[in-house]
Amino acid sequence: MSSRDETAAALARAATAFDGALLGMGLALCATSSWFKYLSTSNALRRIRLAPSAPISDLRSVIDAGDGSSTGETGGERLVVIRGQVQPCSAADSITGLFSGGKAVGALVSQGSGERAVIIKQTQTCLYNEWRGVLGWSFDLHALFAKAWKEQRTTSFRSVPFVLVEGSHRFNSGYVNVKLDGSTHPLPLTTVYHHLHPVQATPYTLFQAILGNGYPVALLDEEKILPVGKEITAVGICSTKNESLEIKPCEDMPCFLSEKTRDKIESDLAVTATTLFWSGIFMGTVSVGILGYAIYRNWWRLKDWRERRKRERELRNEVLESPTRSASDDDSGEVSDGELCVICLMRRRRSAFVPCGHLVCCPPCALAVERNACPNCPVCRQSIRSSIRIYGS
Known part of the structure; x- marks a missing residue:
């Protein structure tokens, strides 16, 4: 096996x-975990259904008009669902300072694809080959000392402040600042670069292979971005700050930024x-x-x-x-061979098994038979429940 x-x-x-x-x-x-998750998901679904969904140009009036009591928010803050295009923002607060000649200012540039983006996540993973080696050792030294020697995965995350606008040609209709501080929600990133680089063998690699240690064979480089102009849906707490609108994530919600539309999010939930x-x-x-x-x-x-x-x-x-009677009855010198216990052959037969009724054992041997895991009669091998002491007249 x-x-x-x-x-x-x-x-x-x-x-x-x-x-x-x-x-x-x-x-x-x-089942308990499923019920807790169900309550959390159903509560999030209820709040999203009650949250207003308005164009970015009308979002300020929606926040000022509502008190957010239906969704549990305080005054001046409301859970909203908005959809817009991603655009980077500069140091200026006015929308006219965000764009110059119809081109985005302050955006990052992807090294793999050359696309403009507001978030770039680069990951480099070291792939190892596990082998027992010539000596046949089954343990992996790299698995034991990987943290001290070298990290198997390196991740770099870069981002610039960005906003959501209604459309690429409607910059003056308003915008919403997106705040990612402290957010643990997944981001709708797009993979634009995926390349595998083989690692050249070295004398140290040969030494690792002989010992059976996992040695690096390739480096996997990946780059994911949130490109400029991508249309996404934001589900979060929107408020007015310094005469501008900003939206931040809500920890009770399953997502903050998503490629899905509001109907798709509600359907999935x-x-x-x-x-x-x-x-x-x-x-x-x-x-x-x-x-x-x-x-x-x-x-x-x-x-x-x-x-x-x-x-x-x-x-x-x-x-x-009854020690006296037992001693006189169990005396082997006074008992014939036909009346001796079939187990010890020393004492008289005094105990009958129930339900078969065979009188073949002395009381101590009958007690020992009852203590077995599967008590059976020594004569007929039938299962027994107990034994009864039989007294002669």
């Missing part, structure tokens, strides 16, 4: 331990909420059934164990209460 099969078998045994109690608890945790709702119900129902079965089975096992312990104590007390 391979290591993967052994791991799967161990996980299966752990899941079915205690009649599936661990599996039921795991499903209950998954509705599908996600429905999936989380029914998956939570399904896993919760299954976990309740498994846990109920496990509790029932373990309760009956505990009850059976207590009954067996009670019978053992009663039988032990019966043996201790």
